[in-house]
Amino acid sequence: MMKDAELQELASGFREALRHSVYLVRRLDADGELSAAQLSTLKMLLGDGQRVGEIARNLGVRVPSATEQIIKLERAGLARREPDPADSRAVRVVLTAEGRAAVESANQRRNEVMAGILSTLTDTDRTALAAALPVISKIINAAQN
Secondary structure, eight states: OOOHHHHHHHHHHHHHHHHHHHHHHHHHTTTSSSOHHHHHHHHHTTTTOBOHHHHHHHHTSOHHHHHHHHHHHHHTTSEEEEEETTEEEEEEEEEOHHHHHHHHHHHHHHHHHHHHHHTTSOHHHHHHHHHHHHHHHHHHHHHHO
């Protein structure tokens, strides 16, 4: 069993790795038409969309800042607001067909770049990375609860 100091060290190392991974993901599609924030917002809308407050919380910004981002996406034809079927007083932001296509295109470009990076690793490293993905998912799920 890990001691508290070892757990703190692991936590620190993992947080640093996450911070650097955010920068890496932002650079994967630096030449794309959408900013990293716009693409992150669009990805949140996959499925049934989200309320503005949820978008703001996920982006780590205040509602007015999220609203500005949503307005830009609406003007670009990538998202739209519609009544929330679960609450008639609220609205949900959903993807348009163009927004969905933009997310798919950006995902494809990012996956191609990442696959190129992963191809430089050894088979052992790629196997270790694949084994770590379920653990990372557990960490993310635990943090969301």
